[in-house]
Amino acid sequence: MLLQSCAVNKYIPEGKRLYTGATVAVKSDSVIENKDNLEAVLEEALRPEPNSKFLGMRAGLHYYYKVQKENPGFINRFLYKKFGEEPVYQSDVKPYEVEEILLNRMENRGFFYSDVNSEFEETEKTASLQYTVRASSPYRIASYKLDSLPQPIYSEIKKIVAEAKLSKGMRFDLSNMKQERERIDRNLKEKGYYNFNNSFLIFEADTNQYDKKRFDLFLRLKKEVPEKAIVPYKISKINVYGRYDAQDSTVADVTRFNEKNYINSSDFFKPKYLDQFITMEEGQLYSPEDSRNTARRLSTIGAYKFVNIQYKEKDSLLSDSLGILEANIFLSPLNKRAIRAELQAVSKSNNFAGPGLALTYSNRNLFKGGETLNTTASFGYEVQVGGGGNSGNTSIDLGLKSELIFPRVIFPIKINTDFFKYSIPKTKTGVSINYLSRTQLYTLLSGTAQFGYIWQANKFVTHEIIPISINYTKPSNTTPEFDAILDENPFLKRSFDQQFISGLNYSFTYNGMVDATKTNQFFVNATLDVAGNSVSLFGKENGTGKKEVLGLEYAQYAKVDVDFRYHFKLGKEQLIATRLFGGYGYAYGNSDVIPYVKQYYSGGPYSVRAFRIRSLGPGTYSDENNPENNYFDQTGNIRLEANIEYRFPIISFLKGAVFADAGNIWNSKANPTYDGKDKFTSNFINELGMGAGVGLRVDVQGFVIRFDFAAPFHDPSLSEGNRLDFNVKETVFNFGIGYPF
CATH class of the missing domain: 3.10.20.310 (membrane protein fhac)
Structure with missing residues (x-):
């Protein structure tokens, strides 16, 4: 039809x-x-x-002809406005x-x-x-020569031309010549030629010496090129306006530090801290790379809303071999203090829903060195609004988190920051405490402390290493119902026993999606989480075969995650997004099982959306007798997932999606409670939970509210003959903030 x-x-x-x-x-x-x-x-x-075609059909042209009718109807007019094309x-x-x-x-x-x-x-x-x-036979280069030029630019271009890719035998190609002019211009700029422009260069081809379609290629300067374009420029003075206001440019304070003038900066941002972000130096030749690096590094501090670098030429000092520049760096600060309030409406796939409130206080430039202090107090109240017998369970979540970020490396040994040309690493410290009370189950009091570094190596690559990470969670006020769950599952009980975690985390991220113009975009995140090795040096046995530090039994494990994403752009607002995720955790030494908070789960708005959160797996296991409580123990130490999604515009800020997800979790060692159904085997492909669905997204300038509807078509918890069934009656609604991948 x-x-x-x-x-x-x-x-x-x-x-x-x-x-x-x-x-x-x-x-x-x-x-x-x-x-x-x-x-x-x-x-x-x-x-x-x-006219465009899709799957052999010219839908846009079809809607054009439809609206030419006397009464085209609302739907045809809407579709023509969105997709229509004139013939x-x-x-x-x-x-x-x-x-x-x-x-x-x-x-x-x-x-x-x-x-x-x-x-x-x-x-x-x-x-x-x-x-x-x-096509006729092409003309080819016989020689590539540099015409006579004045000094000192002749010597510089001669060195650059010596490394040219234009060589004897190459076909005449204007695009190659354009690239050669741009290459020469870039190299000259890095050698101080501030006023040079690639349009000053011209190529000339001479075929008079040859009979068989060969030519000599000459490079020269155009006539009437300004004198100041053919001499390098040196920076004679650097002025840094540390607190610049265009409305009030009064100079109240000038501090000379490391061969730079810091103006109106001492009482806001100490020059000794600000100086390390500036790669330019007085007396050096002008370099656009140093200028870009300086601007970018200053912008990453987080204390300034504008960074503007301007150069002023000193024409009176221009000679036939050198020009003089004065560099002015204007820095406009953000407001020092800010308070942000977030009112949240939480809806989870395990039927918990309720309001949440978070208040964040930020102090930028806390110690006049670009430090940022963020302190967040949060409150959440949730009630289980559905689900049979457990309907009415409530949850209260209270949290206090404080994070202090230093825009420099804090380390016992001094590190030369010249190595970090693109961006200086930041030192992150943070502490948090959280109180969670679930009625009829338990109370959890947890505390976390971290110290580490984050470093952007280039436009695409980011490293984050947390050498010190300590987490302690203390369960209390457990109810008989929750104790019964733990007694029935010794593995789950062990995962709650060891709640003291001390370890190291490292994360590598390659984000090629920052280049939104590319058709093929890649993203890779690899994370390593290792715990218990350092504290094991101080551990003492507690009589049960396990070791303790300060009276606390600690966990030992290693965990590796790899998240790979690929986006293929079909048009301005259409793309196919794919994702592969693999994770494995290994408990050893002091631990028989990975702590509960570090275990994997599957299902939910950022996972396999056709299954509720924590309801998928492990393996082919299904707790049919107690479906309301099984989200506590449906975890594992292996996780595999794959997703594909077609995203397209609907109208204005409303976007649409069609997607399919597959994944599951497993245990590397069988848990007797699951009758061996949770163990990872070579048959894992047949144990994947699969689902498909559609989504609506409200995308306002990058802030995305997401509504996804998905139904399973392969449920591993069912018997093998009954797993493949697209069950629309089991459609799951997912609410999320941001795109899933």
Whole structure:
């Protein structure tokens, strides 16, 4: 029916033919290098573009013809506004204009005196076009030489040209020459040529010396290039305005530190701390790379809303071999203190829902060295609104967290920050305490302390290492119902016993998605979490075969996670997003099982969305007799997941999605409580929980509220013959903030 409705031939007016596109074929008596690339370049010049097709259908054109009717209807008008396209007919095509463009592109790539012709292929209602390009043999470089230039720029360009990729035998290509001019310009800028521009360079080709399509290529300067463009510039003075206000530029205080002038900075940001972010130095040649690095490093401090670097030329000091610059760095601070309130409406897949409130106090530049203090107090109240017998259970969550970030390395041994050209590592310290009370179950009091570093190595790569991480959780006020759950599952009970965790964390992130213009975007995050090794040096046996530190039994484990994502952009707002996740945790030494808070679970709005949070797995296990409490113990030490999602715009800030998820958790050692159904085996593919669904997203300038509806089509908890079934009646609603991956 859909194919029939999108057949547009019957709507094409009498005497018109729908233009269906053109192709280009390049023919030559000799072999053409990279012929496919050449044809691709020529195809980009084909105009006009035919009406778009999707799965063989021209839906946009179909809706255009529909709205031409006397009463098109609201749906057709809406679909035309969103997807409609006006028809492109044969009469709209100007073959001779395209032929001229194709010839020009051939000449730009060295194929002078080529020939182009075109021919329509017609049916009763459609027409396509075939362009045939007969390529002549190309012109090739015989030599690449630098013409005479004045000093000192001649010596510099001569060194740069010596490393050129333009070499004897290469085909004439304007794009290669353009790249060569840009390369020379970049290199000259790094050598201090502040006023140079690549447009000052010109290539000339001389064919007079040769008979067989060869030429000498000369590089020279254009006429009337300004004198100040052909001399390098040196920075004579650096002025740093540490608290700049365009409305009040009064100079009240000047401090000379490390060959720089710090103006109005001492009482706001101490020069000894600010200086390490500035890679420019007085007396050095102008360098755009140093300028970019300085601006970026200053911006990452977190204390300034604007960083502006301006250079002032001292024309009176310009000579025939050197120019003088004065560098002014203007820094506009953010408000020192800020309070942010967040009111949350929490809805979880385990039927808990309720309000939450978080208040955050921020103090930027706490000790006049760019330090940022964030203190957050949070309160949450949840009630289990559904789920049979346990409906009415409540949860109270109170938290206090304080984080202090130093924009420098705090380490016993001094580290040379010149190594960190892109960004200086930040030192992170934090402490938090949390109180969680679940009625009819337990009370948890937990505390955490961390000390570590985060470092952005370049635009894409970030490292985070937490060498000191301490976490202690104390369960209390357990009810008989919860004790019974633990008694029935010794593995779960052991995971609650060892709640003192002291270890090291390391995270590597490659985020290629910061470059939003790329068609293929990659993201990789790998995390290593190791606990118990250092404190084991001080451990003493407690009589049960386990060791304790300060009277606390500590956990020992190693855990590795890898999260890989790939986005393929189909258009301006359409993409296919995919994700693969793998995680493994290994308990050893003092531990028989990984602590409960470190174990994996599956299902929920950021996992396999067709299953409720913690309801999937482990393996093929299913607690049919007690489905309301099993989310406590549906955890494991192995997790595998895969997701794919097609995202598309609907209207304005409303986006849509169609997705499919697969995944599960397992244990590497079988838990007797699960009758061995939780153990990871080579048959894991058949034990994946799978589901599919649709989603709606409200995306306002990057802030995303997400609503996903998903139903399972492969449930591993069922018997093998009954697992594959798309059960729409079991549709799960997921609410989330941000995209899932």
